[in-house]
Amino acid sequence: MMMESGVPICETCGEQVGLNPNGGVFVACHECNFPICKSCFDYRINEGHSSCLRCGAPYDDNSTVADVQTEASNHFTMAAHLNNMQDVGLHARNISTVSTVDSELNDESGNPIWKNRVESWKDKKNKKKKAASKVIKEAQIPPAQQMEEKQQLGDAAQPLSRVIPIPKSQLAPYRTVIIMRLIILGLFFHYRVTNPVDSAFPLWLTSVICEIWFAVSWVLDQFPKWSPINRETYIDRLSERYEREGEPSELAGVDFFVSTVDPMKEPPLITANTVLSILAVDYPVDKVSCYVSDDGAAMLSFESLVETAEFARKWVPFCKKFEIEPRAPEFYFSQKIDYLKDKVQPSFVKERRAMKVFLGNSGAHDIEGNELPRLVYVSREKRPDYQHHKKAGAENALVRVSAILTNAPYILNLDCDHYVNNSKAVREAMCFMMDPQVGGDVCYIQFPQRFDGIDRHDRYANRNTVFFDVNMKGLDGIQGPVYVGTGCVFNRQALYGYGPASLPSLPKASSSFCSSCGICCCCCRPKKPTKDLTEVHRDSKREDLNAAIFNLKEIDNYDDYERSLLMSQMSFEKTFGLSSVFIQSTLMENGVAESANPSLLIKEAIQVISCGYEEKSAWGKEINPFVSKDDGTKLVQSCISIDC
Numbered sequence: 001m002m003m004e005s006g007v008p009i010c011e012t013c014g015e016q017v018g019l020n021p022n023g024g025v026f027v028a029c030h031e032c033n034f035p036i037c038k039s040c041f042d043y044r045i046n047e048g049h050s051s052c053l054r055c056g057a058p059y060d061d062n063s064t065v066a067d068v069q070t071e072a073s074n075h076f077t078m079a080a081h082l083n084n085m086q087d088v089g090l091h092a093r094n095i096s097t098v099s100t101v102d103s104e105l106n107d108e109s110g111n112p113i114w115k116n117r118v119e120s121w122k123d124k125k126n127k128k129k130k131a132a133s134k135v136i137k138e139a140q141i142p143p144a145q146q147m148e149e150k151q152q153l154g155d156a157a158q159p160l161s162r163v164i165p166i167p168k169s170q171l172a173p174y175r176t177v178i179i180m181r182l183i184i185l186g187l188f189f190h191y192r193v194t195n196p197v198d199s200a201f202p203l204w205l206t207s208v209i210c211e212i213w214f215a216v217s218w219v220l221d222q223f224p225k226w227s228p229i230n231r232e233t234y235i236d237r238l239s240e241r242y243e244r245e246g247e248p249s250e251l252a253g254v255d256f257f258v259s260t261v262d263p264m265k266e267p268p269l270i271t272a273n274t275v276l277s278i279l280a281v282d283y284p285v286d287k288v289s290c291y292v293s294d295d296g297a298a299m300l301s302f303e304s305l306v307e308t309a310e311f312a313r314k315w316v317p318f319c320k321k322f323e324i325e326p327r328a329p330e331f332y333f334s335q336k337i338d339y340l341k342d343k344v345q346p347s348f349v350k351e352r353r354a355m356k357v358f359l360g361n362s363g364a365h366d367i368e369g370n371e372l373p374r375l376v377y378v379s380r381e382k383r384p385d386y387q388h389h390k391k392a393g394a395e396n397a398l399v400r401v402s403a404i405l406t407n408a409p410y411i412l413n414l415d416c417d418h419y420v421n422n423s424k425a426v427r428e429a430m431c432f433m434m435d436p437q438v439g440g441d442v443c444y445i446q447f448p449q450r451f452d453g454i455d456r457h458d459r460y461a462n463r464n465t466v467f468f469d470v471n472m473k474g475l476d477g478i479q480g481p482v483y484v485g486t487g488c489v490f491n492r493q494a495l496y497g498y499g500p501a502s503l504p505s506l507p508k509a510s511s512s513f514c515s516s517c518g519i520c521c522c523c524c525r526p527k528k529p530t531k532d533l534t535e536v537h538r539d540s541k542r543e544d545l546n547a548a549i550f551n552l553k554e555i556d557n558y559d560d561y562e563r564s565l566l567m568s569q570m571s572f573e574k575t576f577g578l579s580s581v582f583i584q585s586t587l588m589e590n591g592v593a594e595s596a597n598p599s600l601l602i603k604e605a606i607q608v609i610s611c612g613y614e615e616k617s618a619w620g621k622e623i624n625p626f627v628s629k630d631d632g633t634k635l636v637q638s639c640i641s642i643d644c
Helices: 038-046 062-078 080-086 100-104 111-140 143-152 168-194 198-225 235-242 268-279 299-322 329-333 346-355 390-405 425-433 465-478 533-554 560-566 569-576 580-586 598-608 631-639
Strands: 161-165 229-233 254-260 288-294 374-378 410-415 444-446 488-491 641-643
Touching: 168 198, 198 465, 229 425, 229 465, 235 425, 254 268, 254 390, 268 288, 268 299, 268 329, 268 410, 288 299, 288 390, 299 374, 374 390, 390 410, 390 580, 390 598, 410 425, 425 444, 425 488, 465 641, 569 580, 580 598
Parallel strands: 254 288, 254 410, 288 374, 444 641
Antiparallel strands: 161 229, 410 488, 444 488
16 A cells, blocks of 8 residues: 555554664565554564564564664663653563464465455345345335234343353263262261260261261252353343434443452552453443442542553543453453454554553543443541441442432442453343343342453462352352352442342242243242241331332422322431431432532431431341341342352
């Protein structure tokens, strides 16, 4: 490719190749004359590649290579102070010596390229014939029938997710082994019980009790693996249903929670990568809010978060423009892959290099003028005379603050050392939460964890593969996975203690897969539920609260007087605390009032994170199971959960 001036264009970055010191066109490889500019040539030499990107021949001008290496070493010596000040870990990666340009070249014989062209021509011809026959068949169908078929096949009426059972051919061997072990275990205990040791009866009795205890725990561990399931989501249907062209997005908002305490034990760089991966998720920016809880109130964490927000102005549009994965900078740049693969835009090469040293300016928009997701720094009040409940108390404070500022109907919490490795993960969670068929009964979506920096060949490396890929899928098949403390999408109303439209009863111990509803047995009520007095009292209080809230929603223009007739302000304060703004947010869905005063919201947010706010309220008892003694609530929530 040549410009009007006669100077060729670099095949890597799209810029002019430039001239050499002698005034001629810069040529890096004299074997094939592959057009590459001096900047890209320097970059390849600095990365340790001394061969041509097209033909693979080594660069024959050794003096040029040496000069470039010397110049590069001086340049990196000057930039060392900048790298140390930013504390950014950069990992060198190998660039493949074979580029996509090779596919455009002919070999000496020319036969492979000729054959490929003939085959591609035949494929195109066959496709045209199939398309023409399809058009003829569609023309024979009446228009009215076509419209009916399109309406029947409309994605709006189809589910957003489905359950994929594991094939029985794969489960049969494992189930057979379980049955054989149970038989052997029964024979073993029959022998142990029928043959006591009279000379050491206390020791025999103790050993038998211990053996029975371990056997019961083993049985409880095996039964969740009896019928594991997989789930599949349809993100395209979600977009067609809630993101129509020419209309504002109807997707629900999501509040992200990130918790950190000590910057010495949890480096701010790790937290920054987590925040950047959240801000760059593939989701409408006005629906995403990120709350960072700093329980240590460290100035280092706050300043690093400010720098992170500035860098996000460049990083977020870069991720969305080129659709890179993962969207955490440190882990993306540490990947040992060819970053030029499947990247046809020349601007990608230049912008990727700029990411390593960019420091942006402050502002609420990115460099392209687009809006960025909200980023909120929260550090709650802590005093010696008040219990702060560590991380669980910090999560409770974030729930209240987010309810006042954004009040998104769904919450996703992450540890500071976790990041979003799939930018469409939120959309996959919404396929369950916003599904009209199952979304109303789902409390939370638990995502599995994956680990970086672990030796794949080390058989003792703790990747928790069995737990996340076997146990959790097995629990999902019988009642629902457990909450593991991070990577979970919660329904905000469930955290407040509100049940779904028809609250499912507590499952029996001998629960199994229910074929009538297709999800789990807890979705169907048992014939004779058994509850003690405390459970009945708690459920009656929740039903009264739900009934009052339902009546409030039916009234279009209710004032304080009508509200007091339905439920007194005192009962709300006993449940949610003394903040009237927070109490009003529990009655609203998907956002805050448009007429809300921002300064008033900030004052209320400071109030709800005070150390004494949870005193004499239901927080930590019946509201928000992040720190809760209400085991019945947590059990019900586990029964209506999904493993994604």
